[in-house]
Amino acid sequence: MKRAQLLLVFLLAGVAAGAVYHFTIKGNVEVSESEVEVEPQTFSVEVGKGAVYVREVTIKNYGGEREIYFEYVVEGPEPEAVEVFVNDIYGNRIHSKNRLSLPAGSPENPSEVRVNVHVEVGEEALAGEYTIYIMAKET
Secondary structure, three states, rough: OOOHHOOOOOOHHHHHHHHOOOOOOOOOOOOOOOOOEEOOOOOOOOOOOOEEEEEEEEEEEEEOOOOEEEEEEEOOOHHHHHHEEEEEEOOOOOOOOOOEEEEEOOOOOOOEEEEEEEEEEOOOOOOOEEEEEEEEOOO
16 A cells, blocks of 8 residues: 555656646746826726717927827627827827827926817617726837
8 A cells, every 4th residue: 555655756757847837938028117108097987888988198308309109999788889199289190100299398397288088879779887098109
C-alpha cells in the first residue's frame, strides 16, 4: 500500500514538473502628464430609436499645438445599432484622416476648441442601457 502511495506521489510530481508554458506577455506602459482635458467628462441621456443626440463639449489644451482624432467603443444590448462620431463646429467629421487641430495653450491660458458629439440610434436598436467610450488620440 505504501509503495502504491509513493508511486502515486512520484507520478503526480512528474505531471507537475512536466507543465508547459505556452507564452508570456510583457507590456511596456508609459504614463505621461495629460495636457488636454474635456468638459463635460461624462453625460447621460435617454435617446429614442431612430433619434440623434448632439452634445457640445469643450476641449482645453494646456500644452503645445497638437492634432487629435477620436475612436469609439459602444457597449450595450446591440452596440452596432448605435453610431458615434465627432464633428467640429463647421460640421466636418473628425477621424484618423481628418484630425482636429488644437492650438497651443498654457496652464494660465489654455486654448479651447468646441466640438459636437453625435450619437445616432438606429431604428433596430434594442432597448436598454448603452455605455459609450470616446477616446481622443494624438498623432
